[in-house]
Amino acid sequence: MQTQKARKLLMIPGPIEFEPAVLAALAEPTPSHVAPDFIEVFGRALDNLRTVFQAPDGQPFVMAGSGTLAMEAAVANLLEPGDRVLQINTGYFSDRMAAICERSGALVTHVPAPAVGDAPGLAEVERALQQDRFKLMTITHVDTSTAVLTDVAALAKLARSAGALSVVDGVCSVAGEALPMADWDVDVALTASQKALGAPPGLALVMARPRALEAFRRRTRPVASYYADWSNWLPVMQAYQARKPAYFGTPAVNLVLALDVSLAQIIAEGMEARVARHARLSEAIKAALTALGLSQVPLRPAVAAHTLSAPYFPAGVDGAALLGKINAAGVILAGGLHPALRTRYFRIGHMGAVNAADVLATVGAIEQGLHGVGYRFDAGSGLAASQRVMQGQAGHPPFA
Template identity: 30%
Template structure:
């Protein structure tokens, strides 16, 4: 198998020290008490990364597990849940809410920009009777970044618990869980964290735990029940066998992030240079505003098939970028410059390959995209 360069918005490239750690000999995570210390210490490091004193857990499943677990643990039949929607994943929260018997109420935003704070405020002034609300920090199909630093405090002032899907944002965009009053913050290993896919990370506030404990009905799941983790350390008991190699690798990836003092600046500089070079080339960005620094979403020029373009880039340049799906399927391509992909050499190579591939299909750029990008550094 020939492994391509993966410049997708997750999974991302994984550092050598993370890959090596994942291959090391491991112990029995259920019986060896050392691992309970290792797991707790890893959660504490994640807490520093998330700027939170809340409880942190690592779940054995890709990031979608975290989204479902939050909804399963908080939702009772008939609960009104506010789903803040300006993208595919934002809307998708509704499926999990309904699955566990909740009543979905949407706040619909413009899908070409971030959520309008004033519009949301007016909405909440009229109706704030919700058990919790969901919001996606970065909705990767479109690349939009929502201002959870303003949205979550506004919700909490109305007595609404806050659930934030930051899977694609945390690590490349600022995230301050406690300062922004986030009750459940959700992330995953395979995006900006740059570890192998397969793990969810999340923080859980006291308010969220209280809501779960005060339910009138049991949580209708075992694997998605966040309460089963509450006393794991005191009882020296995990609810299921932990993927110890993945957690060992995750810890190294988290340490890589904590030691990189300019990680947010690096993502910002690369994202801005990428967007400027794309616009100078004559290509069009999908969003009007509200850009995330972790992914750039570009409209496909008329007459070019997105799959053929991406297949050509893979065949000719061993480079994998992403299309999109849902209402954006076939209309855009996505370049992931997050985590270990947010490096000048990797992005410049991607832009050069994109330009040559567009030339092949008849679209002539107005500038050398890679050169336009590199002049910013």
């Protein structure tokens, strides 16, 4: 049996560390999916998702599945063969979204970043929109492979002006980055439970606003994916919101119980405060990496995500050995994912329940790992840089 002391801190870009109350919900006796108490919980969770997505006019969908299912459900219900999609490409998961769109018969045009670690310029996107008529613009808010953040507000505005629906992959951003759907006029946003939403893996979540639902209702062919078809899920979601029983596929009931707890915690924190907290934790991590002489995949601060960081391994350092040393120091980090530089960098997740103590423990483990592989640096420089951010010496008030 593993003791609490033996447990390592999980600081990857999902799954993340979870609050004890969220984990406790998983241990509740499993209820019937049509039991009155569960109907109330599920209905409340759906209502609270509107608050978290900041989409009072949105229709939430919660399905058992991964973030990839959420991606498919978001676009498969809107696309028919021959439709055109403009993909704003910032990495591995942008490529995945394009592949999903192509499976629905869409014709995909990519607007690539000028380099790995950057985001396409708005002028380039505008030029692409002038070349054709697109039904969707798909945007990866934070690409988990590159830690690149896109300007969703500006991109959604461009999409609207060109008559395209905006679909935002928020798997690594929702509840960690600013994404006020209604204010930014985003048509669809999607995420998964195991990232900044702070619930265990297994739930795919989509929020569709009125224009997207209208486009879905106007389609002329059945949705190619039976499981992801909103025709099957919409009556179920609406029934639970009305506190009535319904069935299409059995929901992951204990995960919904956990989601309900997590959403209540997020709303109690407040969306503005939560986004600000993620920004500060990110700044503390990135300040430490800079102090330690580690460059990062995002090429400039404006495109650097606040939910994860992606530092390069130091020159001459064996990346696998470094991650092993960090693991031995008590913190689990993730290796690279983008195929162009997979072995050259690693990834640190800092979202959801992660707090200042977790960040300092992570920086300390990175310092210990760097020392263990023979990298030369000023001992404690990373921790000191993080502490300066935490103590309000970098232009912010100190953490409470």
